[in-house]
Amino acid sequence: MMANGMQSIDGHSQIYKLPISDTSETSFPARKSHPNPKKPSWAKGSNARFNFTVHAYVTPDLEAAADMEMKRISEEHAKGHVKDTHVHKDGCCGSEGKNSREDKLKERASVIESMIDQLKGAAPAKQSTQPAPSDAPSTKSASKQRPLRKKIGSSMDTNAPGVPYFELRIGLGFSVPMLEKCIKTMVPGDRARFLCMPEECDGYAQLEGLLRQEQENRQLIARGLPPVRTSGCCANGALTNPSALATQRDLLILSGAPLELEIDFIDVLEPGGFMKEVWEMNAVEKYEEAPRRRTEGTELHRRGDYEGACEKYARALMLLESLSLSPAVTDMQRQMTKDREALDREVKRRVGERKRFERAGRTVPDEFSIEAVDAYVKETESRLKGEDFGSNQGIDPKFVVESMHAVRLNYAACKLKLGEFSTAIIQCTEVLKHDPGSVKALYRRAQAYRKIGRDLDLAQADLNTLKDQLLKRGVDEMKPEFVELKKEEKELDVKLREARAKEKKMFSNMFA
DSSP states (O other), X not given: OOGGGOOBSSSSSSEEEEEOOOGGGSSSOOOOOOSOOOOOOOXXXXXXXXXXXXXXXXOHHHHHHHHHHHHHHHHHHHHTOOOOOOOOOTTGGGOOOHHHHHXXXXXXXXXXXXXXXHHTTSXXXXXXXXXXXXXXXXXXXXXXXXXXXXXXXXXXXXXOTTOOSEEEETTSOOSOHHHHHHHTTOOTTOEEEEEEOGGGOTTHHXXXXXXXXXXXXXXXXXTTOOOOOOOSSSHHHHTTSGGGHHHHGGGGGGTTOOEEEEEEEEEEEOTTSSOOOGGGOOHHHHHHHHHHHHHXXXXXXXXXOHHHHHHHHHHHHHHHHXXXXXXXXXXXXXXXXXXXXXXXXXXXXXXXXXXXXXXXXXXXXXXXXXXHHHHHHHHHHHHHHTOOXXXXXXXXXXXXXXXXXXXXXXXXXXXXXXXXXXXXXXXXXXXXXXXXXXXXXXXXXXXXXXXXXXXXXXXXXXXXXXXXXXXXXXXXXXXXXXXHHHHHHHHHHHHHHHHHHHHHHHHHHHTO
């Protein structure tokens, strides 16, 4: 038991709980009571949905240390050769080593007493907004001062659009154990605060940095810019990215700082009661779900619900992309490539033997005759096409790749309807990397280029390639494919004339 009667949540961990009975005490918006607030079974793989807010109790020495690290990193950026030189040791990344834990807890005794008073309703110290002064006191004296309560993050600030809660899969080794420990002391509808000692805060700095980066990347993608990739295992690693300096600075103070965790527990879904994320699915689950999502998307597309169709296609594409990189597909693709190469080698050998016998004026054995070689090729190709994938969990790699290309093309068609031309170009380009003669990919990419109006020469190149493909395949000019091509050529021609007229006028004004 700690001061003021607060008890450890399980009798031995350094996490202390304080239920919230008055909604005015919480930072979360008001909501209806949970209809069935019973204790969950917490089956492995359950999906807990909740929001949380985190405050750190920061002493001046921690602020000063963070400022020193920021200064070092800024200087490295200025030199142009910043790299993650962070060395892990006791107290690193929001955690503490076993050897130093007892000493540090004793040293922070007065700090913790003050912190509990704040947590239980005493007037909190003013929020820290300014960096520590240059003459900040030493660690020993600072640790005896009343800490400042500083907000670090809230899931409500970083949740993805349309997802008003944070999701946690129970029992799957989440990288921030304190969240799972805390949530498992609650029932749906509960709101509570927890005081977490530094040794219980492993992984939080990394999680908060990741959530912020994902939020920034969503904004970048929405503006048509590439997402930012960070490296490193903690806040120090995230700061190797210059754009992260401003947004990640406060994560540096978390090393050695106790955290106050406020949780609004919404509900929990048992395994099977929610849609799994791609990362937690096995290959067979992905293989079985992807065609269903594709079919649902196609039906919505047919009904004119392009946004709904995009959601289904996006899900199918995530499943198929992940599946295409799994051993179940890559290993089988390698084997199929080896089988094809073996077939080619055997055909070359037999043809070579036949020619050798013919040059020598000798009778060609039946196995090397033209008819026998043709029969061998047909038989082998038939066997490869009808290969039993039972040993590969029933997963057909060719089906995965073909489905992925089909979904990309359908997704691109919907994005064209929604006016999201850049996304359509990206999807069509991915298809053309693997199938340069794809008629639909060439046509839809040309449309997207024309509608953007910036790369009309690329649209013209795609239409020229498309025309060559149709002629090579012997497509009649009265067929729908040629009719659509001619229509698109006319619309592009109008755009090209307008662009040339605009360019001519601009140059005439320049030299007038």
